[in-house]
Amino acid sequence: MSAARKVTRRPGAEGGTADVFPELVAHVRKNRTRLREEWAHRITEADMLTVMTEEEIATETTSIYDNYVNVLETGDVEAMEAYARNLSERIIPRGVETDEVIGIVLLLRDVLLRSLLEQSQCRLDLLSRMLDAFEPAARRITVTVAAGFVHERERIIRQQQDAIRELSTPVLPVREGLLILPIVGVIDPQRARQLTQQLLRGIRANRAKVVVIDITGVPSINSTVANHLVLTVEAARLLGAAAIVTGLSPEIAQTLVTIGVDLSKMNTVCDLREGIEEADRTLGFRVTRMDDSIDQEKGR
Amino acid sequence: MQVPILKQGPYLIASVQAALRDADLIALRNALTEQVGTYRSRGVIVDVTAMDVLDSFACRTLSEIASMIRLRGAQTVIVGIQPEVAFSMVQLGLKLEGVATVLDLEEGLKYMERRTKRMDHGRYGK
Numbered sequence: 001m002s003a004a005r006k007v008t009r010r011p012g013a014e015g016g017t018a019d020v021f022p023e024l025v026a027h028v029r030k031n032r033t034r035l036r037e038e039w040a041h042r043i044t045e046a047d048m049l050t051v052m053t054e055e056e057i058a059t060e061t062t063s064i065y066d067n068y069v070n071v072l073e074t075g076d077v078e079a080m081e082a083y084a085r086n087l088s089e090r091i092i093p094r095g096v097e098t099d100e101v102i103g104i105v106l107l108l109r110d111v112l113l114r115s116l117l118e119q120s121q122c123r124l125d126l127l128s129r130m131l132d133a134f135e136p137a138a139r140r141i142t143v144t145v146a147a148g149f150v151h152e153r154e155r156i157i158r159q160q161q162d163a164i165r166e167l168s169t170p171v172l173p174v175r176e177g178l179l180i181l182p183i184v185g186v187i188d189p190q191r192a193r194q195l196t197q198q199l200l201r202g203i204r205a206n207r208a209k210v211v212v213i214d215i216t217g218v219p220s221i222n223s224t225v226a227n228h229l230v231l232t233v234e235a236a237r238l239l240g241a242a243a244i245v246t247g248l249s250p251e252i253a254q255t256l257v258t259i260g261v262d263l264s265k266m267n268t269v270c271d272l273r274e275g276i277e278e279a280d281r282t283l284g285f286r287v288t289r290m291d292d293s294i295d296q297e298k299g300r
Numbered sequence: 301m302q303v304p305i306l307k308q309g310p311y312l313i314a315s316v317q318a319a320l321r322d323a324d325l326i327a328l329r330n331a332l333t334e335q336v337g338t339y340r341s342r343g344v345i346v347d348v349t350a351m352d353v354l355d356s357f358a359c360r361t362l363s364e365i366a367s368m369i370r371l372r373g374a375q376t377v378i379v380g381i382q383p384e385v386a387f388s389m390v391q392l393g394l395k396l397e398g399v400a401t402v403l404d405l406e407e408g409l410k411y412m413e414r415r416t417k418r419m420d421h422g423r424y425g426k
Contacts, residue, residue: 200383207403231390238386238395240379240402 020129025073027119028112036065039111046107048100052091060087061104068108072137077144084148092153101149102142109138169195171202177209178279179241180272184217192228199232203241210279211236214272216247226261233266242282243267246275303328305335310342311412313405317350325361333368343412344369347405349380359394366399375415377401379408 028035040061043049049057064087067080088101116134120127164185172180181199203211213232215221221229233243245268248256256263269275280287301324306313312335314328332344346362348354354362366376377400381389389395402411 196387197383200386204383204403207407231387234390234395235383235386238381238389238401239383240407 020126020133021072024116024130024133025069027115028069028072031115032065032069035111035115036061039065039108042107042111043104046103048103048107049096051094051096063087064104064108068112068141071141072134075137077140080141080144081148084145085152088149088152092149092156098146098149098153102146105142105145109142112138169198171198173202173206173208174212174276175280175283175285177207177283178276179203179206179208179211180214180276181211182214182217182272185219187218187221187225187228189224189228192225192232196228196232196235200235200239203236203239208241210282211241211243212246212272212275212279213243214246214275215252216249216272218249218252221252221255223259223261226256226259230261230263230266244269244275244278246270246272303331305331307335307339307341308409310340310416311345311409312336312339312341312343313345313347315347319351319353320358322357325358329361329365329368332365333372336369336372336374341374342416343375343377345405345408345412346376346378347380347408348378348385349382349404352382352385354381354385354389354394356392356394359389359396363396363399375400375412377408377411380404 040057043057043061044054052060063083067083071077071080091101112134116130117127120130169181169183169191172182174180179199179202181195181202183195187195199211199213202208213229215229229245233245236243243266245266247270248268267278269278277287301318301320303314303316303320303324305328306315312332314332316328320328328346332346335341336344344365346365351358362378366378369376378396379402381401400411402408
């Protein structure tokens with residue numbers, strides 16, 4: 001923001017800028033409604049912000065316009081920065097793209113410039129002084145908004161990455177000797193590695209005999225990850241635990257066969273339920289419904 | 301370093317205490333195949349808890365031990381492979397195929413009991 005302040009008192013402007021500035025702000029403020037409407041109209045015309053309704057565009061453009069004028073007047077972009085961040089937070093989840101955001105700010109600059117052109121009535125010296133005053137501030141605002149938007153985006157991405165890493169892979173003890181490893185989401189090699197290590201530690205800590213690896217939530221798989229899965233199953237066997245892989249989707253089954261991963265040693269069943277039943281059989285558990293057993297006892 | 305071989309009822313327990321040189325592995329193999337006959341043991345448990353690396357030679361020797369012991373009429377189980385060791389083994393393609401492995405000595409003894417009980421059922425007079 002110090003740079004923006006400097007803009008208003010740039011030595012090269014020779015005092016001319018300072019005179020023009022109030023005039024400029026007054027002009028922009030006076031024609032607020034007309035210019036804002038023109039701007040909103042041009043946004044719709046350019047097919048931008050299509051995810052937002054007419055009223056929303058009206059509200060947002062009013063706020064942006066006021067902020068814009070405020071920055072022109074005070075040279076202080078802090079409020080604009082905060083507003084840009086806030087706006088990004090609201091519109092990013094709705095799928096507004098970077099080019100749209102930069103586009104609308106540039107459109108506003110365009111609208112204001114045109115109005116300044118009219119205002120100067122082709123007096124070149126006045127126009128030049130107005131441009132000297134307006135342009136750096138406008139550029140500064142564009143950069144602020146774009147940077148705010150991109151920062152917000154990056155912050156969301158980072159946040160999501162952290163979340164994915166954290167919720168990565170719980171190893172769940174279900175019964176004595178039975179672990180379930182539900183895998184959700186895309187597996188990359190790094191995650192696959194982490195997953196295997198967690199599973200092996202879990203097997204030792206819980207003294208598991210059977211592990212059910214459920215990959216219902218995995219949308220796709222490549223050969224590296226598939227081979228890693230095979231390795232995981234082998235490693236589990238070395239620790240004395242049999243692995244059952246459940247929930248292979250038709251797509252994954254096709255991929256695995258097409259890329260020729262050898263799954264002959266893997267015990268695969270269709271879904272998690274089947275997997276747990278299979279595990280119970282291996283471990284010697286039998287699950288019965290309470291009512292049935294009571295009925296049977298009564299019957300005796 | 302020599303591996304102590306303990307006789308525990310009908311089983312032999314070979315408890316590896318430190319990293320083994322190739323010659324020690326061969327000595328272990330010879331001693332086990334010898335003693336399984338001497339003591340008329342039903343099973344052999346090889347405990348590798350203390351080994352922090354199992355290379356290709358070690359894996360091959362363990363597979364050999366298992367095959368030889370089977371020919372001598374007993375079962376073999378490898379116990380106590382560490383998670384990290386297991387993972388690096390499979391990454392190197394060493395899978396100890398055809399050899400039973402369980403978590404630790406306790407599980408190994410249970411495994412042996414199950415296996416030998418099954419064998420006993422098939423014997424005459426029992």
